[in-house]
Structure formats: C-alpha cells, structure tokens
Amino acid sequence: MITPPYAKARAIPATALLAALTLAGCANMGKTPTTKLPVPDAHAPLVDARGADRGRVDIFRDTTGLRLELVARGFGAGTYGMHVHAVGQCNxxxxxxxxxxxxPTGAQHGRENPLGAHHGDLPNLVVEPDTIGRATLQLVGSRLTGDGGVIDGDGAAFVIHAAPDDMKTDPSGNSGGRVACGVIVAGGG
Structure with missing residues (x-):
C-alpha cells in the first residue's frame, strides 16, 4: 500500500494549535482592517407603515446597468413582489x-409578458422560515441618473408588496398592498 504524502504529516497537539491561533489573533488586535466594503452609488432604507426598519437596498452601477443588493428584515416566510416605483415618496x-x-420605456408589466416588462419589474423575494430576506438583482441597461434614469426629477422608491407578483398582469402583477417602502437616494448614506 502506498501512503499518500499528507498521511505522513505529524499531528500537532491541540494545546499547541490553540496557542498558535490565539497568538495569531492577538497579532491583529487594534489594526484597521485592510478591506473595505464598496460604497453604494445609491440606497433606500426600507420602512413599514409604522416607520419600523424593514431593511435596506444598496444600488451599484456596474458594466451591465445597475445591481441592487437587498436585505429585508421582519418578513415572515413567504413570497413577496417587489418593484422600483416611479416617485421618490413613501407616505x-x-x-x-x-x-x-x-x-421609462412605456412597456407593459411583467417579466413574462411578451409586451413587458417595466424597468422596475423585479423577481419575487422568497423568504425562507427563520431567515432574513436577501436578494441580488440586476437592472440590465438601466441608469441611475440622466435621461431615463431611476433618480429623475421626482425620484424613485423601492417597494415590497404583500403578495407575489404573477409576472404578467398589467400594470402591477396582482402583488397586493405595499408593505415596505424606501426612497432611493444617491450615495451610500
């Protein structure tokens, strides 16, 4: 039988390993981390009708358009429609x-509608039991500002709805009431 090279490695006593890990951890104490999270180009803090924090959307420009990073808190298990809405108000x-x-292009609603979709149409958010809702979304060919951009003269908002979007019914996908909303503002906030 041939012994693989890694099988010849000498076992390190657990106490020696623990001591080495402890010293390595101490060596980095008090130092500033070298990696920084990217600053979003825009963001939207999400609130519910009572004003309670329901999460955040960070928006980044990328080579295909816009990338949205969503964290949704306080939602029960289920499927929720979500969209970018045309006015920057969340009353x-x-x-x-x-x-x-x-x-901005005057299309019909629905990612499955042959005459759609709105630029603001997004996939549904699926929240598993006992989890925080998370999603990464791409708005291909979309701009943050400028002609036809998300942030225009009256702004824009990110909305989560009470029910799933059926992806075809114009104008809103039968996604029900609006349960969380965040005004999209430039910068990382």
Missing part, C-alpha cells in the same frame, strides 16, 4: 405616494 400607511412602477 404611510399605504405608500401609494410612490406611484406606479418605474417604466
């Missing part, structure tokens, strides 16, 4: 002030 209790979906 409780129903967030109707956020207006319709962001739709």
């Amino acid at each position: 409780a209790p129903d967030f109707a002030s956020a207006g319709p979906h962001w739709n």
